[in-house]
Amino acid sequence: MSCEQETATTLRESGFRVTPQRLLVASALRHAGRHLSAAEIAEEVRAVYPVVDLSTVYRTVEMLKRLHLATATDMGGDDLLFEWSAGEAHHHLICSSCRKMQVLDHAYLNSLAEEVGRDFGFEADLQHFAIFGLCSDCREGAQA
Amino acid sequence: MSCEQETATTLRESGFRVTPQRLLVASALRHAGRHLSAAEIAEEVRAVYPVVDLSTVYRTVEMLKRLHLATATDMGGDDLLFEWSAGEAHHHLICSSCRKMQVLDHAYLNSLAEEVGRDFGFEADLQHFAIFGLCSDCREGAQA
DNA sequence: GTTGGTGCAAATGATTTGCAAAAGG
DNA sequence: CCTTTTGCAAATCATTTGCACCAAC
Numbered sequence: 320m321s322c323e324q325e326t327a328t329t330l331r332e333s334g335f336r337v338t339p340q341r342l343l344v345a346s347a348l349r350h351a352g353r354h355l356s357a358a359e360i361a362e363e364v365r366a367v368y369p370v371v372d373l374s375t376v377y378r379t380v381e382m383l384k385r386l387h388l389a390t391a392t393d394m395g396g397d398d399l400l401f402e403w404s405a406g407e408a409h410h411h412l413i414c415s416s417c418r419k420m421q422v423l424d425h426a427y428l429n430s431l432a433e434e435v436g437r438d439f440g441f442e443a444d445l446q447h448f449a450i451f452g453l454c455s456d457c458r459e460g461a462q463a
Numbered sequence: 464m465s466c467e468q469e470t471a472t473t474l475r476e477s478g479f480r481v482t483p484q485r486l487l488v489a490s491a492l493r494h495a496g497r498h499l500s501a502a503e504i505a506e507e508v509r510a511v512y513p514v515v516d517l518s519t520v521y522r523t524v525e526m527l528k529r530l531h532l533a534t535a536t537d538m539g540g541d542d543l544l545f546e547w548s549a550g551e552a553h554h555h556l557i558c559s560s561c562r563k564m565q566v567l568d569h570a571y572l573n574s575l576a577e578e579v580g581r582d583f584g585f586e587a588d589l590q591h592f593a594i595f596g597l598c599s600d601c602r603e604g605a606q607a
Numbered sequence: 608g609t610t611g612g613t614g615c616a617a618a619t620g621a622t623t624t625g626c627a628a629a630a631g632g
Numbered sequence: 633c634c635t636t637t638t639g640c641a642a643a644t645c646a647t648t649t650g651c652a653c654c655a656a657c
Contacts, residue, residue: 414585
């Protein structure tokens with residue numbers, strides 16, 4: 320089953336209509352392999368399907384979020400960044416000083432999720448966390 | 464030493480000038496005992512000192528953040544919420560469904576901070592985290 | 608006096624919304 | 633057909649910025 324068909328099936332099963340815009344937004348995210356802003360998603364989609372409004376992108380991404388197919392994260396920039404959410408979750412260490420971004424394996428957040436579930440019955444949505452702080456380079460720089 | 468004097472000393476030592484606006488914004492946060500939006504801070508300050516612009520509140524809070532005297536957190540509402548940052552850090556579990564908010568002790572994030580520091584040399588700023596998810600009540604509701 | 612801080616007013620800019628037309632099922 | 637979805641255009645609204653004046657020190 321192709322990516323497109325897979326998305327289409329998921330949408331239909333969830334009671335949403337399948338439209339080219341939705342498939343293309345999903346596809347753009349799935350194949351980007353990185354975080355995209357709403358404007359970047361629109362750009363990607365327009366390369367194939369010229370007329371897509373930003374509002375449609377926002378509405379679609381909102382839907383994908385509800386279906387746990389995409390995540391939205393404030394990574395310290397001016398706009399929210401969206402990412403396809405498949406396979407293992409991952410997170411980011413973002414340096415407040417130099418903006419460098421490192422990937423953090425989900426293993427680091429596993430026990431937190433478990434403890435919070437055990438102690439509070441809370442099902443934490445730890446798909447995509449942004450942890451701000453100072454990277455090793457900037458820490459050394461600050462001491463010098 | 465009173466709260467006001469304490470803040471004044473900190474500001475002076477950090478090379479910032481001491482102004483009534485700054486002392487009052489700090490005081491509003493310190494004594495609120497809860498999260499305040501910029502507008503709420505302005506309201507508090509104006510009760511004592513009638514003319515304070517929102518932009519001053521934003522600029523002051525930004526300064527307090529740099530001094531680690533206050534935190535800014537997106538708690539899912541329309542605006543950022545600010546809180547005085549004293550004593551032990553704490554965090555929040557926020558239900559995406561019913562918006563209920565529970566306090567999470569810093570102990571839950573301690574090991575994460577340590578591991579990230581050890582493995583990446585990254586000094587995580589884990590003063591005030593908002594963890595979204597489903598609370599126990601809403602999980603039960605969803606199953607029914 | 609200098610420099611930094613404030614109020615005011617205006618700009619910014621991402622995200623949201625109302626609505627009529629278009630398309631999915 | 634009936635309902636959902638879209639594009640368009642306009643609105644929203646928290647936050648930021650430029651600038652002239654004022655206050656710390």
